[in-house]
Amino acid sequence: MLKKILKWTGRALLVIVLLALGYYTKAYITVGNRKSKVYAVKPVRLHIPRDSASIAVGKRLVTIKGCTDCHGSDLGGKVLFEQKGMGRLVARNLTRGKGGISKDFDTDDWVRAIRHGLQEDGTPLLYMPSGGFSKLSEADLTAVIAYCEQVPPVDRVNPPSEIGVGATILTDLGELELFEAEKIDHNAAPPLAIREGVTADFGKYVSQICTGCHKPDMKGTPGEGGTPNISSSGKSAQWTDEQFFQTLRTGKRPDGTELKAPMPWQMTAAFSDTEMRALRVYLKSI
Ligand code: HEC
Ligand code: HEC
Structure with missing residues (x-):
């Protein structure tokens, strides 16, 4: 009798484990697809001012829009969150130092990242809050880029962002919003100035x-x-x-x-x- 019960409990457990694995596989695949989706976005051509007044405006904006909170006051980037099993979120080094943006990172790439939440290859950046920047006026956006482009290089090689098992599940359940690009109307025309x-x-x-x-x-x-x-x-x-x-x-x-x-x-x-x-x-x- 006991043997029989044990056999059935064992089977029930096996079913639960298989269901959990099935769910995780599904979550892993969907989140993976969202992460590797390529957005065919063509950033608007913007002229970046180089005068000191615009750079000063950009310096202030970089603080009041929170860029320095995440990327650090030197814009050299830092690890924002790291936990075993969950994953790692890293605000990248935005300077031209070691570990920073690529050599050919140009104005289009800045616009693509800030306004659209996308990387150079068109796939979404993780956790970068572009939903709050997508409607920045052209005047403000160009001032931000003008400032960022001339900050002194910082040599800091940060580890990459990673979506762990925990973050995959939370993202699939909608408890964690990693892909701001999904929320943005990429065809909207933000105001010139405000x-x-x-x-x-x-x-x-x-x-x-x-x-x-x-x-x-x-x-x-x-x-x-x-x-x-x-x-x-x-x-x-x-x-x-x-x-x-x-x-x-x-x-x-x-x-x-x-x-x-x-x-x-x-x-x-x-x-x-x-x-x-x-x-x-x-x-x-x-
Ligand atoms: C990164 C997430 C985040 C952003 C961005 C953010 N907040 Fe908050 N805010 C919070 C959290 C979390 C709390 C609660 C903090 C606590 O429990 O002490 C909070 C609390 C507040 C409170 C206190 C409310 C109360 O009832 O006690 C105010 C006011 C507030 N935020 C205003 C703002 C404004 C205005 C902005 C934009 C300019 C903003 N927050 C941006 C996360 C955020
Ligand atoms: C809540 C934190 C947070 C804030 C605020 C934030 N960022 Fe980010 N940013 C990130 C993270 C995290 C990444 C890297 C995402 C990844 O690894 O996929 C990132 C990536 C970037 C990239 C891409 C760099 C590259 O190498 O491709 C640029 C450019 C950027 N941010 C600029 C800005 C600017 C400018 C601001 C302010 C207007 C800003 N960020 C505000 C978190 C933030």
């Missing part, structure tokens, strides 16, 4: 970089490890304007608690007064 001012329109423009985490409706994602609702129905809408600005400048909420990672408050701390006020107007309007 009019700055304390308006909801400009606030919406500034908030594009928040959408990857707080979602396009700014209502965040519920649950453990999620992001808070920062729209008019969120807690932060109850703060005074001054408390809101103070929180995004110091990383401390009105009640004294800290804004924990990955909330990039060093990025928002560099926002100008106009950018902060416009952002506030927009967030309260939605």
Whole structure:
């Protein structure tokens, strides 16, 4: 009798293992296909300014758009995340030093990466948040490239990004968004320039970089490890304007608690007064 039961438990276990392997194989193949998909995107031809004023604008943008948060203040890149079984995410070295961008990396390649989230061969970059950059105005995008192209070379050979077993499963389940290129309208024509001012329109423009985490409706994602609702129905809408600005400048909420990672408050701390006020107007309007 016992022998029989053991035999059947063993078989049930075998079925479960085979089902799990079947699921993983399916996830591995689908994620692999998404990773190797070639997007036939032809970046618009942009003229990159070389004057010091544009480079100065670009230097500020590289901070307020979060590039330096991930790629480092010297743009030499760094490992953002690494865990056995999960994988590794690495923001690449964007300079012309050892381990940096390839020798023939040109303006088209910058546009393809920043605006479209794609590598030189047309396959998607992993985790690079281009969804928040795809609508950058031409004036801002060219200033960013102007600055990046002239930063001093940094010799830093970073290991490559890797999608491990855990990350493959989470990506397949939609819990992890690795391929920003999938979210982007590659045929959209972003504005040439944007009019700055304390308006909801400009606030919406500034908030594009928040959408990857707080979602396009700014209502965040519920649950453990999620992001808070920062729209008019969120807690932060109850703060005074001054408390809101103070929180995004110091990383401390009105009640004294800290804004924990990955909330990039060093990025928002560099926002100008106009950018902060416009952002506030927009967030309260939605
Ligand atoms: C949330 C982190 C993050 C932010 C913010 C970010 N990047 Fe990236 N970026 C990455 C990662 C990760 C990769 C590498 C992806 C890979 O290995 O597939 C990458 C890749 C790139 C590449 C491709 C380089 C190459 O060798 O092909 C460029 C160019 C780039 N980023 C520029 C920028 C610029 C400019 C900004 C700001 C406007 C920016 N990134 C903001 C994470 C980030
Ligand atoms: C990389 C993901 C990420 C990005 C990008 C991001 N945030 Fe956040 N944000 C978070 C997380 C996570 C928290 C919660 C932090 C905590 O638990 O302390 C947060 C918290 C906040 C809070 C506090 C809300 C509350 O109710 O306590 C505000 C306000 C906020 N973010 C505004 C912004 C704005 C504005 C932007 C864009 C300019 C932005 N965030 C971009 C992840 C992000």
